[in-house]
Amino acid sequence: MTQVKAYAAHQADKPLSPYQIERREPGPFDVEIEILYCGVCHSDIHTARNEWNGTMYPVVPGHEIVGKVTRIGSGVTQHKVGDTVGVGVFVDSCGHCHSCEQDLEQYCENGHSQTYNSFLQDKKTITYGGYSTHIVVTEKFVLKVSDSLPLEGVAPLLCAGITTYSPLRYWKVKKGDKVGVVGLGGLGHMAVKLASAMGAEVTMLSRSPQKAKDAERLGAQHFALTTEKKTMKKLKNTFDLIIDTVSGQHNYNDYLALLKVDGTMVVLGAPPEPEKVSASSLIRGRKRLAGSLVGGIKETQEMLDFCAEHNIVSDVEVIPIDQINEAYERTMKGDVLYRFVIDMASLKQMT
Numbered sequence: 404m405t406q407v408k409a410y411a412a413h414q415a416d417k418p419l420s421p422y423q424i425e426r427r428e429p430g431p432f433d434v435e436i437e438i439l440y441c442g443v444c445h446s447d448i449h450t451a452r453n454e455w456n457g458t459m460y461p462v463v464p465g466h467e468i469v470g471k472v473t474r475i476g477s478g479v480t481q482h483k484v485g486d487t488v489g490v491g492v493f494v495d496s497c498g499h500c501h502s503c504e505q506d507l508e509q510y511c512e513n514g515h516s517q518t519y520n521s522f523l524q525d526k527k528t529i530t531y532g533g534y535s536t537h538i539v540v541t542e543k544f545v546l547k548v549s550d551s552l553p554l555e556g557v558a559p560l561l562c563a564g565i566t567t568y569s570p571l572r573y574w575k576v577k578k579g580d581k582v583g584v585v586g587l588g589g590l591g592h593m594a595v596k597l598a599s600a601m602g603a604e605v606t607m608l609s610r611s612p613q614k615a616k617d618a619e620r621l622g623a624q625h626f627a628l629t630t631e632k633k634t635m636k637k638l639k640n641t642f643d644l645i646i647d648t649v650s651g652q653h654n655y656n657d658y659l660a661l662l663k664v665d666g667t668m669v670v671l672g673a674p675p676e677p678e679k680v681s682a683s684s685l686i687r688g689r690k691r692l693a694g695s696l697v698g699g700i701k702e703t704q705e706m707l708d709f710c711a712e713h714n715i716v717s718d719v720e721v722i723p724i725d726q727i728n729e730a731y732e733r734t735m736k737g738d739v740l741y742r743f744v745i746d747m748a749s750l751k752q753m754t
């Protein structure tokens with residue numbers, strides 16, 4: 404075991420603070436990674452504050468990890484010391500259920516191991532995430548990262564990137580498709596970049612008028628203010644696909660109304676309380692309401708390669724780790740352009 408520095412939430416209503424955790428010695432198929440950057444996902448906040456219930460304190464959040472390989476086990480073949488690598492939302496799965504066999508580890512029927520606030524496959528060992536200096540992960544769940552892109556901008560691809568890429572691919576978004584993206588935050592800005600790189604005509608649906616200029620810069624052709632009744636009325640029957648990334652309570656029926664006949668709305672955001680869906684919102688227009696969770700390891704590698712090829716990274720605001728609590732507050736207010744990323748050198752240097 405190696406003791407490493409970390410930042411943890413100890414209680415739902417208390418700020419995160421420095422903490423020490425133990426990382427296992429790399430086993431035969433393990434990769435030890437020195438973490439350089441870790442993105443701050445809204446899921447970190449939901450979990451640190453126990454908004455979804457089930458938080459096991461102390462929790463070390465962080466599942467948008469980029470770093471360098473420092474040690475490998477004797478059986479590791481995919482990675483070598485010095486490689487730049489990434490770790491996303493999960494670190495293991497059963498490997499033999501129907502979902503795992505189809506490269507859909509995120510839907511592992513025996514329960515995948517999330518990067519934090521979860522158990523390893525022994526169902527006993529609690530996982531701790533990327534707000535730490537090092538992590539040890541089984542090699543199959545370690546992604547290859549291109550050195551050609553700025554690494555702080557790559558980190559958020561490991562969650563925000565793959566979570567939006569996966570449904571865009573599953574619903575086969577192509578040139579000319581009309582895609583609406585709801586909520587311009589971490590996931591939302593990646594959805595805009597990726598959908599427009601796939602050739603879609605993207606409309607940003609946001610409650611924040613000050614984000615209109617950015618939406619266009621990120622690749623959206625149109626910007627619609629969701630708080631304006633007449634705008635929402637005008638957009639009825641417009642979209643083939645809506646990607647909903649909103650983290651707080653909102654009315655799904657308002658957005659289902661914007662779909663064309665046979666259109667699909669994919670829910671990615673996970674507000675703490677259930678939302679009500681009226682049957683007629685779906686019946687009138689044979690519409691579909693769907694959900695999607697992150698993406699499998701194979702698809703995550705495909706997304707990283709797609710981003711390297713199209714020069715796509717996240718727009719980030721890099722912070723030292725002692726600003727994490729302020730970053731949470733700003734994220735809650737929608738005041739982040741468009742992902743906070745922790746520079747882990749700030750934790751390494753902390754005495």
Ligand code: NAP
Pocket residue numbers: 443444445446447449562563566585586587588589590591608609610611614648649650651652653670671672673674695696697734735737739741
């Ligand atoms: P974020 O950066 O905080 O962005 C969320 C955006 O939603 C905000 O910037 C805001 O955009 C909008 N918004 C927030 N509260 C709202 C409300 N009450 N009503 C209307 N709009 C609201 O969060 P994120 O990191 O992108 O994560 C978004 C959600 O996805 C979270 O719930 C997170 O847990 C979830 N998530 C899901 C998956 C998955 O696999 N499905 C993966 C990662 C994260 P505007 O100011 O533009 O309106």
Ligand code: ZN
Pocket residue numbers: 444445446447466492562563
């Ligand atoms: Zn996330």
